[in-house]
Amino acid sequence: MIDYHIHTSLSDGSGEHREYYNEALRLGLSEMGFSDHFCLRPVPWAMGLDDLPAWKKRMQQVRKECSGSCRVKTGLEVDYFPEREEELKAVLDGLPLDYVIGSVHFLGTWNFDSSLDGYDEWDLRHLYEYYYNLVTKAAESGLFDVIGHLDLVKKFGHRLADGLEKIITKTLEAISKAGLAVELNTSGRNKPCRDFYPSYTLLEQCYQFDIPVTLGSDAHNPGDVGQYFPDAIDMLKKIGYTRIAVFEKRQIGFIPF
Numbered sequence: 001m002i003d004y005h006i007h008t009s010l011s012d013g014s015g016e017h018r019e020y021y022n023e024a025l026r027l028g029l030s031e032m033g034f035s036d037h038f039c040l041r042p043v044p045w046a047m048g049l050d051d052l053p054a055w056k057k058r059m060q061q062v063r064k065e066c067s068g069s070c071r072v073k074t075g076l077e078v079d080y081f082p083e084r085e086e087e088l089k090a091v092l093d094g095l096p097l098d099y100v101i102g103s104v105h106f107l108g109t110w111n112f113d114s115s116l117d118g119y120d121e122w123d124l125r126h127l128y129e130y131y132y133n134l135v136t137k138a139a140e141s142g143l144f145d146v147i148g149h150l151d152l153v154k155k156f157g158h159r160l161a162d163g164l165e166k167i168i169t170k171t172l173e174a175i176s177k178a179g180l181a182v183e184l185n186t187s188g189r190n191k192p193c194r195d196f197y198p199s200y201t202l203l204e205q206c207y208q209f210d211i212p213v214t215l216g217s218d219a220h221n222p223g224d225v226g227q228y229f230p231d232a233i234d235m236l237k238k239i240g241y242t243r244i245a246v247f248e249k250r251q252i253g254f255i256p257f
């Protein structure tokens, strides 16, 4: 199996690459991808432009040093800002990447997944619509290979059960049309929503749209690598998935499971 969503001390994770790698070897993973945060807006939890040269150097070293049975891939988790697509494209095109996870962590200037503050000011339906519109734009932007934690907006337990069909269909159509994968991100189970991203029903819809899926723990500690993967794989199989998407130099491939 693979774990494509891992944060090290280069962004907001707390371990070094080698520690995560050792954990991946222990679990018998065939591939792991480091996906530290990169954000054009200065935030304490992400690398900015000035950090990229050191990141690049470190990844070159890591790929040399970590040469055991688990293959190392170079990824980034990148914040999407609709008004900065061109700037982002210029940056990403110049980097030696296997894949880019596109994530929406900001609604306007609000970093909605960092704390509960701010939710009170939103009508829940408006919040969901705003969020999914941004995800749709991210999918259409051509900047990314994978959409990160597709239903992150539920993180703190703000659920909206009804009336989302239209907007979600639009988002899934955009993802499918752009040939992007979504990730099954297991970290949500540790959050107030107590659920993977995406939820079972949403992943079923992804399957119906023929959207490929990758797998990621969103590890911020070496011990998180592969968290809840047996459950995640059960879920994928139950839905009908038979293969997992992998990436090399931003080209998609598949491995059966």
Ligand SMILES: [Zn+2]
Pocket (backbone or CB within 6 Å): 077, 103, 105, 148, 149
């Ligand atoms: Zn994220």
Ligand SMILES: [Zn+2]
Pocket (backbone or CB within 6 Å): 005, 007, 077, 218
């Ligand atoms: Zn992440």
